[in-house]
Amino acid sequence: DAGITQSPRYKITETGRQVTLMCHQTWSHSYMFWYRQDLGHGLRLIYYSAAADITDKGEVPDGYVVSRSKTENFPLTLESATRSQTSVYFCASSQTFGGSYNEQFFGPGTRLTVL
Amino acid sequence: RKEVEQDPGPFNVPEGATVAFNCTYSNSASQSFFWYRQDCRKEPKLLMSVYSSGNEDGRFTAQLNRASQYISLLIRDSKLSDSATYLCVVTNQAGTALIFGKGTTLSVSS
Numbered sequence: 773d774a775g776i777t778q779s780p781r782y783k784i785t786e787t788g789r790q791v792t793l794m795c796h797q798t799w800s801h802s803y804m805f806w807y808r809q810d811l812g813h814g815l816r817l818i819y820y821s822a823a824a825d826i827t828d829k830g831e832v833p834d835g836y837v838v839s840r841s842k843t844e845n846f847p848l849t850l851e852s853a854t855r856s857q858t859s860v861y862f863c864a865s866s867q868t869f870g871g872s873y874n875e876q877f878f879g880p881g882t883r884l885t886v887l
Numbered sequence: 888r889k890e891v892e893q894d895p896g897p898f899n900v901p902e903g904a905t906v907a908f909n910c911t912y913s914n915s916a917s918q919s920f921f922w923y924r925q926d927c928r929k930e931p932k933l934l935m936s937v938y939s940s941g942n943e944d945g946r947f948t949a950q951l952n953r954a955s956q957y958i959s960l961l962i963r964d965s966k967l968s969d970s971a972t973y974l975c976v977v978t979n980q981a982g983t984a985l986i987f988g989k990g991t992t993l994s995v996s997s
Binding site (some may be wrong): 773805807812813817820828830831862869870872874875876878879880881 | 919929930931932935974980982983984985986987989990
């Protein structure tokens with residue numbers, strides 16, 4: 773089905789482990805984004821990408837790594853997970869960015885728990 | 888001052904009520920404004936963009952006051968299905984990212 777998917781949907785890991793969250797979209801959108809959502813903070817941008825091989829930091833990038841070798845995929849890696857990275861992670865995509873016509877479409881989210 | 892601030896909520900209203908949410912943003916250079924809706928444990932979805940002239944979509948009306956850096960959302964004739972968290976969203980100064988408010992929770996009861 774067309775759309776934006778995330779995997780896994782739920783993940784429990786331990787402190788210090790490397791974890792990769794996957795995001796895949798079938799619309800060929802140029803822009804892709806990773807957010808985390810925590811109680812008391814709302815959605816915060818971790819990284820974004822304007823196109824394949826172009827990525828940039830958002831508000832809270834520390835401890836995360838991204839890559840974008842293909843337009844449709846935008847994986848997020850926690851190099852050494854910490855308890856503070858327990859959160860719900862949302863991936864999003866949009867065809868354009870800027871102006872009033874830049875609706876971002878969100879994936880269903882990944883609930884990550886770091887023990 | 889936080890970049891986007893919203894009414895803390897929650898708002899508990901009966902069906903058929905009119906309810907208004909307010910939002911203020913700190914960056915006068917923000918160019919684009921939106922309301923997103925998020926159902927419990929689900930992903931956010933665009934409800935509507937907000938234009939300087941104000942805009943309406945069925946029972947929903949959004950207003951923007953650039954001088955006061957204030958955004959509002961009015962919901963008329965509330966339905967049970969309107970129960971959700973409403974997120975006020977603006978673009979950052981560089982226009983490279985969306986800044987989300989923490990959201991206001993609405994609960995509509997019968």
